[in-house]
Each structure stands twice: as structure tokens, then as C-alpha cells.
Amino acid sequence: MPTPLLFKIHHKSKENAARTGTVTTPHGSFRTPAFMPVGTRATVKGLTPEQVRATGSDILLNNAFHLMLRPTDKRIAEFGGVHKFMNWHRPILTDSGGYQAWSMADINTIDEDGVTFKSIIDGSKIRMTPERSIEIQNNLGADIIMAFDDCPSSVEPQSQNLARRRHALTVRDGKMTGQQHASRLLQSLDRTACWLERCDAAHQKKDIQSLFGIVQGGVDLELRARSVEQICNIELPGYAIGGVAVGESPEKIAEVVKFTAKLLPEEKPRYLMGVGYERDLVTAVASGMDMFDCVLPTRNGRNAHAFTKKGPLNLRNACFVDDLGVIEDGCTCSSCATGNSRAYLRHLYMSKEMLAGILVSIHNIHHFQSLMIDIRRSIEDNSWSALPNRWPVLHSP
Amino acid sequence: MPTPLLFKIHHKSKENAARTGTVTTPHGSFRTPAFMPVGTRATVKGLTPEQVRATGSDILLNNAFHLMLRPTDKRIAEFGGVHKFMNWHRPILTDSGGYQAWSMADINTIDEDGVTFKSIIDGSKIRMTPERSIEIQNNLGADIIMAFDDCPSSVEPQSQNLARRRHALTVRDGKMTGQQHASRLLQSLDRTACWLERCDAAHQKKDIQSLFGIVQGGVDLELRARSVEQICNIELPGYAIGGVAVGESPEKIAEVVKFTAKLLPEEKPRYLMGVGYERDLVTAVASGMDMFDCVLPTRNGRNAHAFTKKGPLNLRNACFVDDLGVIEDGCTCSSCATGNSRAYLRHLYMSKEMLAGILVSIHNIHHFQSLMIDIRRSIEDNSWSALPNRWPVLHSP
Numbered sequence A, B: 001m002p003t004p005l006l007f008k009i010h011h012k013s014k015e016n017a018a019r020t021g022t023v024t025t026p027h028g029s030f031r032t033p034a035f036m037p038v039g040t041r042a043t044v045k046g047l048t049p050e051q052v053r054a055t056g057s058d059i060l061l062n063n064a065f066h067l068m069l070r071p072t073d074k075r076i077a078e079f080g081g082v083h084k085f086m087n088w089h090r091p092i093l094t095d096s097g098g099y100q101a102w103s104m105a106d107i108n109t110i111d112e113d114g115v116t117f118k119s120i121i122d123g124s125k126i127r128m129t130p131e132r133s134i135e136i137q138n139n140l141g142a143d144i145i146m147a148f149d150d151c152p153s154s155v156e157p158q159s160q161n162l163a164r165r166r167h168a169l170t171v172r173d174g175k176m177t178g179q180q181h182a183s184r185l186l187q188s189l190d191r192t193a194c195w196l197e198r199c200d201a202a203h204q205k206k207d208i209q210s211l212f213g214i215v216q217g218g219v220d221l222e223l224r225a226r227s228v229e230q231i232c233n234i235e236l237p238g239y240a241i242g243g244v245a246v247g248e249s250p251e252k253i254a255e256v257v258k259f260t261a262k263l264l265p266e267e268k269p270r271y272l273m274g275v276g277y278e279r280d281l282v283t284a285v286a287s288g289m290d291m292f293d294c295v296l297p298t299r300n301g302r303n304a305h306a307f308t309k310k311g312p313l314n315l316r317n318a319c320f321v322d323d324l325g326v327i328e329d330g331c332t333c334s335s336c337a338t339g340n341s342r343a344y345l346r347h348l349y350m351s352k353e354m355l356a357g358i359l360v361s362i363h364n365i366h367h368f369q370s371l372m373i374d375i376r377r378s379i380e381d382n383s384w385s386a387l388p389n390r391w392p393v394l395h396s397p
Helices: A050-053 A064-068 A072-079 A080-088 A098-103 A129-140 A178-202 A221-232 A250-261 A279-284 A296-302 A342-350 A352-378 A384-390 B049-054 B064-069 B073-079 B084-088 B100-103 B130-140 B177-201 B221-232 B250-261 B278-286 B296-302 B341-348 B354-380 B384-392
Strands: A006-012 A017-027 A028-032 A034-037 A060-062 A092-095 A108-109 A115-118 A125-128 A145-146 A210-215 A237-242 A271-272 A291-294 B007-011 B019-024 B029-032 B034-037 B060-063 B093-094 B107-110 B114-119 B125-128 B145-146 B210-215 B238-241 B271-272 B293-296
Touching: A006 A352, A017 A108, A017 A352, A028 A034, A028 A352, A034 A352, A050 A352, A064 A072, A064 A129, A064 B341, A072 A129, A080 A092, A080 B341, A092 A098, A098 B073, A129 A145, A178 A210, A178 A221, A210 A221, A210 B007, A221 A250, A221 B145, A250 A279, A296 A352, A342 A352, A342 B064, A342 B084, A352 A384, A352 B354, B007 B354, B019 B354, B029 B034, B029 B354, B034 B060, B034 B354, B049 B354, B060 B064, B064 B073, B064 B093, B064 B130, B073 B084, B073 B093, B073 B130, B084 B093, B093 B100, B100 B271, B114 B341, B125 B130, B130 B145, B130 B177, B177 B210, B177 B221, B210 B221, B221 B250, B238 B250, B250 B278, B278 B354, B296 B354, B341 B354
Parallel strands: A034 A291, A060 A092, A092 A145, A145 A210, A210 A237, A237 A271, A271 A291, B034 B293, B060 B093, B093 B145, B145 B210, B210 B238, B238 B271, B271 B293
Antiparallel strands: A006 A017, A017 A028, A108 A115, A115 A125, B007 B019, B019 B029, B107 B114, B114 B125
């Protein structure tokens, strides 16, 4: 059966592993490298689909775990799928909910077959297996769906607070010895590979939905290589790197991504999950990654953090009280272009007005999309090295 | 000096005192009868100016009291006025903040000259006089500004909870005998008239801002007549009825408005403050009122209350969980026109997502603007009596 996802590479950088391309799905296409805003519960927080679209976004991400709990995947299937439900008629990717099953719920059991956990909504017991995760995502109907994987745990207690992002290595089953932990990591890799086979076998809508496999392995490059071998052994429309940006240094992220990306099939889109800040994205693109998602533009936007080419602004700061400038001179986002001043935005934040987070979320997503446009241009113009001149934030430590 | 406000009456109903017209201000014109959404702190909660505009709104209301406290009227003056500050370049009306000085702050003293109260932001002492209120409103720069009046208090403790709307008659200075209260009411009328003279004398921007006087008098028709005489004794571009919709029955509101409206100058716009539900608006228009403001569309929108021609819906109700219909069939608001279903909106409310209140606020303001359009057409077509056929909500008790 032909894949419903076409990936055409347009240009490969002469300076590094970066490439530009177009991914075409049943709901339209998007240019790569691509940034996907996060719309966890079938809404990019505070923005209408028209406003999301106006930021230059072509594809967004929903979370299968949250939508399975409410309004339920069955209901969304009856509604005709998540595109229609949330009124976004362009490409959508759903995260499998694997990580959320661990991070957001009390796990009762985890075994070879799957996970049983308590609902965050009503405490009811929910069983999640690779088959059920794919059924949920088949019901939701996103263009790209993600494998359900086994997320092993870190033995370092100090990393627990940091391990809030997808596929963190967190321990919930008590302390382990180093030997036990190494053994658990290997078990999780094998289980993830086994579960991917089951995901692929369970996938009922290969004609309209494309399943991506997820490579794990933490910061251990040997484990990453082993995971790539296992995951790419299954022929799929695309592959993702999970388990990064869980508190490692930017250098460590860069090392893992650079090492892993080049092992992934060149002709398939490569998706780096949950990353990140501007510099992380640029570094990952240079390593050959094509797709990204991150909550930073919206979550930080709600917290008065505005991204600019020169670095972030905290719009609650008193220095903005009389600042009549827009967030960023020359910015073409609908917030800056209509003249909303830093002073006005600060007033809205201080007054706890919803519009503050809305306008700055719009600006921030537009900022990330502008970076992606410039990244693509830099690849196609062979002017990669000039990118940091236009984006001074890439210089900051 | 010529007034910067032109009021042209287009058509007078043959069936009642209703009329259509156009008010022209330095920031453009609006058709009357007109409904003004409320943007207390220089933002209609959750909506961009473009979204407010798309509901069919031509003029909105800001609150001088809130903006004086934050970001301060002086700052807004330095920014070039509230239109520029909030990025709304059409007509704006500012409420004087008279009522808020009483309802939202601890009053320390009230005397012939003005009021001293504590800031709701930092507890600092603030002195408000008619002169200061007009200075604030001159600084804000709205097209229409309101007089600062003395709001007397009701002796009935049971009405205190209801007295949350502008110019309620609330007691803060303890119990009064009936005789004391009657005397206080008379004092407040005389003081309001005296303060209006001072407002008019203090008004520095008669070339670009139009001061409206406010008639008080509660539900006592004799006092209303006396107040009209006092207030209209001062030649102003428009007049308002304050102190209604503070918990009276719709019949009582209708009686007071009908009695008072016909005493106001016919050639000037007549503004009924803080009213109200659809039936209250229609009744007031029939009595000859031209302008309205109310928080209902936005406040109720945030609380899952959607207005329809057939009456309100509570979108949190379980009956909407599988309802694929839009809020109202045939509605042309941007929420309904793009197909957002009741099921989706319910999901957003249950998930505490900001977008719920945003989409329903858009629908609700559009609902009120559609009613005003239909009211104006009914007046001009002499088909007033057919209005309730198209708006069944007008029949409900």
C-alpha cells in the first residue's frame, strides 16, 4: 500500500546535513524544516485556527492521551476526526500519549503488553497498549501518528524535576542499582521495538495516516545506535528522535541529535520531538532534522516571555511601562504589525487580561515560523553561516 | 464651540418612540440604536480589536476608573490616547468611574467637593472630584465622556447584593431612616447636578470629546423628572439614564426608562447605561433610547452562556456532548460560520481552555449586534411588531 505521506527533498546544504523539502499529507503539505505549534487538547491555547494560520503555521500537534480522556477518541471519530472537530483543515500530527501515560497518571502496572493507569479526570482505570494507542490515533484521524513506546526511568533523583518532557527517563518504581537500570534501559529499547511492530500491525488506516517510529536511548550513543537499528528495521513513512530535551545541556542535545540523525534513513522525514529553543532547532536542522514541535511559544507567551531575534523579553518588567515600541521592530506578526506596544502588553499582563497571552503567543509562534523560513532560505541560498547575523539570539550561551 | 458629535436622526417609528440615526465622532460614526461591548481595562476580554470589529461593533466602552489606576491616565495621554493604546481606531466612550469609586474601593470620605477612596491596586489614597474625573477622561481621549455623579445609597439591605451595576443606590454609611434616605436622595440629585456643572466647566477638550450628563433618581419617577430638569438644564451633546438595571424587575426598568426617555431632548442621543438583556434593549429602544452597553455578552460568554434568538444555552450541559450543530443555525459570527460545534465548545469549557470563552464571546457580541441591526431595520421598515417573531427570546418571561 502506498504511503499517504510524500516527502520531497528540495535542497541539501553544502555546509552541513541540513536539507529543505516538502511533506505532502491528505490535508495538504508543509515545508521542511517545519515547526509545529502544540494544540494539546485540540486547541492552541487562546488562538483561533485563523490566528494560528496567520502565524505561518502549516501543521500542528495534538495529544492523543488528552483527547482520549476528553472528549474521547470515539467521540472525535463520530465527529469526523480531529481536523473537523477543532476546525483546522491542514495537516495534524498526534503524539501517541506514551509519555503522558507515565508523567500525568498514577501507573498501576507496566508489563510486556502495556500500561494500566488512572485517569487524571476521574481516577478510572485505563489500559493502554500499542494496539489501543493506534486505535485512538486512528479514531482521531491525524495525518501523522506516533508509535507508542516504553519510557524507561532515570536513576538520578535530581533529574526527576527536569524530566517533564516527552520520553524522559524517569523512575517511578523506586531506586535501582546501576546494573538494574542498564538492564531496564535495554529492556525498554527491546520493548519499544516490539511495541512498534505491534503499532504497525494494528494500524488500520495506512491509506490516510502515516505512522512514525520513535528512537530512544537517552544520552547513551550506543543505545541510540541500537534503537535506530531496531526502529528503522520496520519500514515506515518517517522516524522521530524522542527522549531529548529532558534537562540535558544544549551541547548534549546537539551531540545526541547529530549522532542519531545521520543514522536515520535520508529519504524519510526526521522529527525531533519536543525541541526547543532557537539554537536547539538550528543545531538540529544542521544535523539533518526536518520537523519540530514545542510548547515554548505558547506557554512562555502566557507567562509574559516574548521571543525576539535578539533574545527574550519579560514583558512584566517595569522597564516596559512607558515603552511605546512593539515587541520587535519590523516584525510582521499580527500583534506587532497592528502596533500593540510593549507598554500595552505589560498593562494587559499586570491586569491579568487574557489578551496579553494571546497577542504574545501569536508573536512567539510567528517568531519560530520566521526562524524556520529563514533557516529554509539559508539552506537553499547556501548562506547557512550568515543565519546567526540575522538571529543574534543564536549567539547567546 | 461646535460639538464634535453629530447626531442625525434617520427615521422615527410610527408605532412607538423608537428612532434610527447616526452618531458621528472624531473617530468615525456608528448607527443607532447602538450596542457597545465593554472593554473595561482597554481590552474586550480575550478578543483582539479585529475580532471585536468582526462582530459588527462600531464603538466600545472603557472604564476611566480602572485605567486611571493602571496604567494611569497620564501614561495613556503620553501614549497618544486610549484609541492608540489599545489599537482600536473607532469611537470609544469612557465611563466616568463614579460608580466604581463607590463599589470597588473603601471610601474614606464623601463631601460636597468629591470622594476620597483607597486604590484597589495598592491601597493608596485617591481623591476623585468632578474636575479630576474629567481630567482623567480628557487624558484618555475617548470620543464620548461621562459626567461624574454622586451615587446615593439604598436603605434596603437585601438590595445590596443586587446593586452591583453602575449607579446603584447602595448604602455604605450605615442604616438610615426613611426620612434620612429621602433627604440623602435629594441631596445626591442636587449634588449630581452641581457636579455636572463642574464637569462641564472643567472639560478642556470640547472640540474633540463630547460630555454626556447622567440622569439619576432611582425608581422614583418624580425624582427622575427632577433630575432630568436639572441635568438637561446644561446644554450637552448627549444625555444618559443611569441607576437602572440594579436588580429591579424588567417591568420596573421599562417603566423608569419609558418615563425618563421622553423627557430627554429629542435631538440628542440618549444612552441607557449598563442595560441589558435582549428584551430590556428592545423595550428601551421603543421608549426612544439610542445607545447601550453591557458586559453580558463577554462575561456570560466566559461562563459558557451562549445567547441565541431562542434563548440562552449553557454549553457546559451534558446534552451538548455529542451536538455537532453550531451555537445557532444560520449565525454568521466567525465562530459559527467556521463550524465550531457545540460539542467542541463544551469540550473546551470542560478542559478549561481559553478558546471557549473567546469563541462564545465573539458569538454573543455578534448576537447583540445582530439584534441591533434587526431593531434598526424594524424601525425603518415600520415592521416593529414583527421583531419578536424573528427573536423568540423576546417572548420569554
